[in-house]
Amino acid sequence: MYFLEAKEITKRYANHLALNKVSIGVPKQSIFGLLGPNGAGKTSLIRIINQITAPDEGMMFFNGEHLKPHHAQKIGYLPEERGLYKKMKVGEQAMYLAQLKGVDKQTARKKLHEWFEKFEIEAWWERKVEELSKGMQQKIQFVVTVIHNPELLIFDEPFSGFDPINVNLIKEEILNLREKGATILFSTHNMASVEELCDHIALIHNSEKILDGAVDEIKRQYRSHTFELILDNLKFDHKAIIPSDFNILSENTTSFGEKIIKIQSEDIVDSNKLIEEILPKATIISFKEILPTMNEIFIQQVQSENMNDQLKGTHFKTLSQKQA
């Protein structure tokens, strides 16, 4: 059973379709990546999960129940476009936002002080928000997102605006929260962090879901049968060593005289067989299959969808190169 489930969600705005029968399932205690180019419909979906807007069709389930307003207190949301009241004091503001999420005053104060200590921002309690740098404000925002121990956390581009040290701090906290039982949905363009954190993903493009599943499975599914070999003591020329049904993609020699060879096959490869063939002809220092990165899958999928759309002559939309 999924902790959060969207079933055939459709959302229309006056002049365009934002989501077209999108279904996703987020398993409990997983980190789920919601991917897609700008304008694909991610924010629309996130707003529906947060009940900021309502879907025109389809159903949302939260922990097996129909999503209702009272679930809002169990959701923590860090939007991409975020801000705080500039003229308000940090502590006062954090207290206010925590109380809006249903935390009572005493608990809110106690827990906020704990978090502020952890993030080493205790000294800012009495400061006005406008006096703080953007990175500092982001930390406060992260704290108020998680202060009510939400069961579901939604992060929209959580790492933007942080320096590398704080990115690590936030990553650790996200993993920590998952340890403690939270389910995390996060939307990002940063594919490196997807590979690092996400268990599952869904790729949305032009209002439709075009791909979803566990990250490992997707990678396997899109494997290109590419291998990287590092060989030494070659008895023949490397072309003679590699079986003929492989294409040689690249070949380099290291300063120690070792050969790094990248090969690709059209068909499924039995790697044991490949090793057996090479073994008598060279010393194998390293052998590994190269799985596609999420970045490559993302670009490949989005581009092929665009091609399809062009072929079908339906809503043609150029994908901004920034995504690629």
Added chain:
Amino acid sequence: MNKTMLILQREYLTRVKKKSFIIMTFLGPLLMASLMIVPVVLASLSDISKKNIAVLDETNWFSEKFESGDNMIFIPVFDSFAIEKQNILEGKYDALLYIPQPELNVPNNAELFSLKQSSLTLRTYVRNVMKTEVENRKLVASGIDPRVIKESKTSINILTIRLDEDGSESKSFTEVQVILGLLTSILIYFFIFLFGSQVMRGVIEEKTSRIIEVIVSSVRPFQLMMGKITGIALVGLTQFFLWIILTLGIYGLFVALFGSEVMNAQQAAASGSFLNQTISEEQTLTSQSIAQVFEVIHSIDFGVIIFGFLFYFIAGYLLYAALFAAIGSAVDNEADTQQFMLPVSLPLILGIVVSNFVVNNPDGSIAFWLSMFPLTSPVLMMVRLPFGVPYWELALSMTLLVIGFLFTTWLAAKIYRTGILMYGKKVNYKEVWKWLRY
């Protein structure tokens, strides 16, 4: 509803704690109180202490006519002018009034000597006494009894009486009603604009600082809007009541501290102890008018006016605040509000402009219709109210205002919930119309 209370609390507290609010709260009453106090202070400043005035009257016409009052004591002196002048320098008297023997037969000159600038009251009094005496003597010389002249003076006083439908009479004195009507309607006008635009700025602030998305993921947009509107209404009411209390407080404190002097000054002004000779019909007329004003004030139904004022004050604000909130949600910054502000503020401005005509004809058809139309009724019904408005008209106007308020709130909520999430788009009326139909 607990969350609406939280929002209300924040909106209220952040504004009430602002320096500008605190400064305004104290500055307003100080200004008001000083308007009441300064005239009294000025009056009391003019010679409260007793003054001895030596009168050297070479003509012998007037010495008997000057009457000593509480503040001034006239002492006839008979030494030569030079000696008396010396006495002043030595401080024997506060002032010396020297009336020299005229070169012709009628005295029309007097000289007032004192070390300090002599007060206006003294000069006016001396002039009046001398003038009356000289005139009387001239009349007698021409064979006319001064009493005849006095008795022939007439003043006309028109009493306006309003006949109610049931035949009962109520004295009306339009000036009172005009002032009351215009004052209350202008107060409502300012309140709506001042605090309505605060609602608008608050919404824009939330939108531009991008905190809005976090908040609407915790509460419904409608709760946020209503919390903001009522929170700011309470700020306005707090300021209003603080102004009244502080104004009265400052005035009361002043009276308590300087009470006796104020009383003296007022007595001095009112008693006319040394002006009684010159009391003319004009004064009797004024005192008559004052009595009439009081009578009219008593005849005005203050219960209805206070109730009406509070009702139109609050309901009018609520109606407009919802519209202001909708405007705030539709734009990205304050500069873009212009195109939407105009149609919203037009009815209010129209109300104030028309109010000047309505006071002349408070029961006319323009007055009637504009005091029914919810966008203008908060201003115009207040103008009409002191003149007396049939209860059914009042009830109808209030009902329409409540309906209008519910309608604008409904309308505003629809614009608001879409507008607050809309960024970087130049919004026009066509766009807003689309939002309404989502």
